[in-house]
Amino acid sequence: MRFFVLLLLTLWTANAVLWAQGDRTVVIISWDGGKPSVIRQMVKEARLPNIYSLLIEGSYSWTAQTIVPSSTLQSHTSMVTGLTMQRHGVTWNDKFREEKGFVKVPTIFELAKKAGLKTAMVVSKSKLKQFAKPGTLDAEEYVKGDATKVAEVAVKVIEQVKPNLMLVHISDPDNVGHSYGWGNEKKGIPPSQEFLNALKRCDKATGEIVRALKRNGQWQKALVIITADHGGHDKTHGSADPEDVNIPWIAAGGLAAKKGELQGQIKTMDTAATALAALGIRAPDDWDGKPVWEALKERGEISMNGKQLPIIAEWKGSYCGVIEPKQIVIKSAKDWEDLWKQVHKGKILMPNIPAIDFNKNMVIAVFMGQKPTSGYSIQIAEVEQNDGEVIAKVRSTSPPMGAIVLQVLTQPFHIVVVPKVESRVRFVE
Numbered sequence: 001m002r003f004f005v006l007l008l009l010t011l012w013t014a015n016a017v018l019w020a021q022g023d024r025t026v027v028i029i030s031w032d033g034g035k036p037s038v039i040r041q042m043v044k045e046a047r048l049p050n051i052y053s054l055l056i057e058g059s060y061s062w063t064a065q066t067i068v069p070s071s072t073l074q075s076h077t078s079m080v081t082g083l084t085m086q087r088h089g090v091t092w093n094d095k096f097r098e099e100k101g102f103v104k105v106p107t108i109f110e111l112a113k114k115a116g117l118k119t120a121m122v123v124s125k126s127k128l129k130q131f132a133k134p135g136t137l138d139a140e141e142y143v144k145g146d147a148t149k150v151a152e153v154a155v156k157v158i159e160q161v162k163p164n165l166m167l168v169h170i171s172d173p174d175n176v177g178h179s180y181g182w183g184n185e186k187k188g189i190p191p192s193q194e195f196l197n198a199l200k201r202c203d204k205a206t207g208e209i210v211r212a213l214k215r216n217g218q219w220q221k222a223l224v225i226i227t228a229d230h231g232g233h234d235k236t237h238g239s240a241d242p243e244d245v246n247i248p249w250i251a252a253g254g255l256a257a258k259k260g261e262l263q264g265q266i267k268t269m270d271t272a273a274t275a276l277a278a279l280g281i282r283a284p285d286d287w288d289g290k291p292v293w294e295a296l297k298e299r300g301e302i303s304m305n306g307k308q309l310p311i312i313a314e315w316k317g318s319y320c321g322v323i324e325p326k327q328i329v330i331k332s333a334k335d336w337e338d339l340w341k342q343v344h345k346g347k348i349l350m351p352n353i354p355a356i357d358f359n360k361n362m363v364i365a366v367f368m369g370q371k372p373t374s375g376y377s378i379q380i381a382e383v384e385q386n387d388g389e390v391i392a393k394v395r396s397t398s399p400p401m402g403a404i405v406l407q408v409l410t411q412p413f414h415i416v417v418v419p420k421v422e423s424r425v426r427f428v429e
């Protein structure tokens with residue numbers, strides 16, 4: 001005799017939040033020309049209280065590195081594309097060049113937007129528009145003003161747009177560095193007072209942004225990365241000299257690990273990959289940047305393989321009419337009806353066919369095939385969307401040796417309903 005065990009475990013509405021990462025926030029705050037050796041010294045002297053409190057609850061490096069040339073536009077483009085300049089192709093620094101078109105490679109904003117997330121940038125140099133591709137940003141603000149003004153606009157955007165991914169750029173340190181000097185360590189020349197004051201304004205602005213995230217209840221699921229596009233020496237930068245190339249890299253917020261000073265070498269391209277990782281989006285495999293895992297909380301807490309598709313409905317059991325092992329994807333009502341009948345073959349009363357809206361959803365099903373005893377099971381553990389494909393992770397279990405099992409034929413199966421995706425489904429055991 002056959003039993004049919006059909007469990008309707010969960011039934012969500014079709015309008016349920018699509019992506020798990022929608023409740024996370026990543027803010028990259030770039031202090032333009034923020035020379036790390038000076039920042040470190042000021043922290044020691046308790047002159048950057050906001051940075052200090054982020055350092056003690058997060059992870060940081062004073063020897064992260066930007067690209068060469070250590071210049072603003074090239075470097076920021078690497079920061080948001082995960083690629084070296086040679087690969088992202090933005091090789092100039094003078095201005096937004098309309099005739100060149102927007103950067104040709106994907107940006108973090110673009111990838112986050114594709115994942116259904118909200119994006120924003122609040123920047124104080126208009127040339128950064130070169131990577132603000134149309135359609136990739138929910139808010140795009142070019143601020144004419146200092147750190148105080150940038151923070152004001154950034155806080156407004158956080159409150160009104162609530163972006164999941166945001167770049168905030170403050171140009172104060174660079175502006176005064178060019179006018180008054182970054183100092184020169186090899187020659188023993190200290191940084192100018194104006195430069196120190198600019199860093200203090202950056203610290204205050206960073207504090208405002210952090211407080212806005214806390215007020216909005218976003219802090220626990222936030223990653224704030226404070227970094228820079230380059231340092232500087234005398235009244236310039238752009239060279240391969242460590243004073244120009246070294247940048248600060250500080251990760252704080254609820255998604256950051258409390259690791260203190262990090263040992264690994266961080267590159268500015270890693271900022272892009274880390275931002276995506278914190279949002280649960282996998283960076284393209286060929287990126288030069290890799291996530292700074294050390295700086296993130298338990299890797300397991302961060303869903304890593306792209307967008308996880310929610311399971312809208314499911315049926316799981318040990319007995320069904322499908323006796324061959326099978327993995328299938330169904331995208332039409334007709335095929336669904338056929339499958340439902342097959343599953344219930346031999347049963348006197350077939351349950352009504354559950355209505356599924358195939359305009360919005362699809363069915364993924366796995367069948368283990370006929371087994372000689374009880375104790376076997378199969379499950380679609382996760383359904384994830386990656387670039388170009390959907391991965392259904394399948395987990396099968398067999399009774400352990402010597403386990404007490406029922407001498408009964410079983411046909412374990414699992415059927416799930418997930419949002420419809422056009423790309424092909426790959427089953428991974």
Ligand SMILES: [Zn+2]
Nearest residue numbers: 033072174178
């Ligand atoms: Zn500059």
